[in-house]
Amino acid sequence: MTQPAPTAETAAPAEPGSSPRPQSLMLTFFGIHVLGTGTALSSASVIDAFARVDVGEDAVRSTLTRMVGRGLLERHRRGRRMYFSLTPRAAEVLADGQERVHRTGAVNRAWDGTWTLVGFSLPESWRRERHDLRSRLVWAGFGPLQSGLWVAPGRVDVAPLAAELGLGDRIRAFHGEAVAPTEAGPLLRTAFDVDAIADGYRVFLARWGDGAAPGEARDDLGRLLLLHTDWLDLVRRDPHLPAEHLPADWPAEAAETLFRELSARFEPGARRIADEILDRWEPGT
Numbered sequence: 537m538t539q540p541a542p543t544a545e546t547a548a549p550a551e552p553g554s555s556p557r558p559q560s561l562m563l564t565f566f567g568i569h570v571l572g573t574g575t576a577l578s579s580a581s582v583i584d585a586f587a588r589v590d591v592g593e594d595a596v597r598s599t600l601t602r603m604v605g606r607g608l609l610e611r612h613r614r615g616r617r618m619y620f621s622l623t624p625r626a627a628e629v630l631a632d633g634q635e636r637v638h639r640t641g642a643v644n645r646a647w648d649g650t651w652t653l654v655g656f657s658l659p660e661s662w663r664r665e666r667h668d669l670r671s672r673l674v675w676a677g678f679g680p681l682q683s684g685l686w687v688a689p690g691r692v693d694v695a696p697l698a699a700e701l702g703l704g705d706r707i708r709a710f711h712g713e714a715v716a717p718t719e720a721g722p723l724l725r726t727a728f729d730v731d732a733i734a735d736g737y738r739v740f741l742a743r744w745g746d747g748a749a750p751g752e753a754r755d756d757l758g759r760l761l762l763l764h765t766d767w768l769d770l771v772r773r774d775p776h777l778p779a780e781h782l783p784a785d786w787p788a789e790a791a792e793t794l795f796r797e798l799s800a801r802f803e804p805g806a807r808r809i810a811d812e813i814l815d816r817w818e819p820g821t
Contacts, residue, residue, distance in 0.1 A: 558591060558599040563608070564765040566622055567630040569810055576612055576621035578815035585813060588758035612819050619817050636771045637764075642737075642792040644689070647778035649720075652692040654678060655685050655708040665703065672697050677775035679727030687727050689778050721781045728775055730782070736770050737787040744794055756805030757813075763802060767795045 565585065570577060583596045600620055603609040608626040612619040622630070654673065658666050670680075676697060678686040694709040714720055724730060744763065753759040770791070779786065 558595050559603060560765050560769065561586070561589065561591065561761060562596075562599050562603060563626065563630065564768055565761055566609070566620075566626070567633065567768075568760065568764060568806075569814060570622055571627060571630050571634070573816075575816040575818050576610075576619035578817070579618045579620065581813055581815040582620070585757060585761075585810075588754045589761055590754075610819075612817070614817060617815075619815075619819070621819060633768050633771065636776075637767065640776065642771070642774065642776075642788040643779050643786075644776045645779050647689055647780070649713050650689075650691055650711055651714065652678075652688045652690065652694065653681075653685065653710045653712065654687075654694055656703070656706055657684055658703075658706060665701065669701060669703060669707075672701065674775075675772065679775060681723070681727045687723070688775060689724075690776070720778070724777055724781055728777060730777070733774050733777070734783070734787055736773055737791040740766055740770055740791045741787060741794060744798060755809060756802045757809040760799065760802040760806035763795065763798055 562582075565582070566577075579597065579600060582600070583593050586596045587593075600609060600611075603626075604611050604620070607623055609620045610623050612621065656669065658669070673686050676688065676692055676694075677690075678688040678692070681687045691711055694707065695704075698704045698707045698709075714723060743766065753762050774788065
């Protein structure tokens with residue numbers, strides 16, 4: 537599956553259990569309320585919405601400004617009001633997140649034994665290029681197997697990633713199967729921090745397991761925003777490892793069930809509040 541290449545800022549999730557970063561919240565908010573609509577939101581209405589999760593006006597304004605600078609949001613002036621819409625790059629990243637949330641799922645029961653391997657060799661002086669490549673490989677579900685060799689379960693289309701970074705002549709990609717003496721289970725634990733991924737799901741279950749939102753959410757709009765931000769951070773951290781090689785008590789399925797139940801509970805109220813408070817405008821009209 538082709539993966540969009542995010543920036544380092546969009547690729548890196550927060551630590552499990554920590555408060556979401558304002559940019560993570562903002563991306564999630566625009567993904568829920570703007571993605572696919574062709575509309576922009578006024579800064580005043582975004583400030584109103586974020587007050588419901590105890591994010592202040594200064595933090596909202598600075599986050600919007602930073603995201604414009606990073607090419608994630610576009611700013612539009614309409615009279616005295618300022619509106620913000622998604623850029624194509626941000627829309628692509630968010631659409632990929634929605635794909636993972638709603639279609640791919642948290643538990644991989646369909647793995648056919650195929651791996652994608654990526655090898656690369658970059659000069660020591662290319663630190664930025666190396667950092668960007670590693671960020672994008674992590675986003676696409678790869679883990680480091682050994683120096684210069686990364687691996688992901690399943691078939692991953694590496695060509696768009698290599699082309700976007702301009703590293704096509706420095707990257708070698710292969711599809712194949714593991715053969716003796718290599719076994720899938722130990723290989724997963726070498727390339728991925730399986731325990732940390734499981735801990736992320738357990739933290740989610742503990743945080744949301746009583747069916748109530750964390751204290752900073754004042755209503756269903758805030759609850760849905762925090763819930764989806766937490767879940768997207770987990771999804772971006774999880775390389776969709778094959779279930780057959782994971783522990784029997786793997787917590788992803790229980791966490792996903794809880795996420796879907798709470799999302800269905802919060803969404804009607806969140807949509808109603810959004811219709812009341814969000815000031816929308818369609819650029820070009």
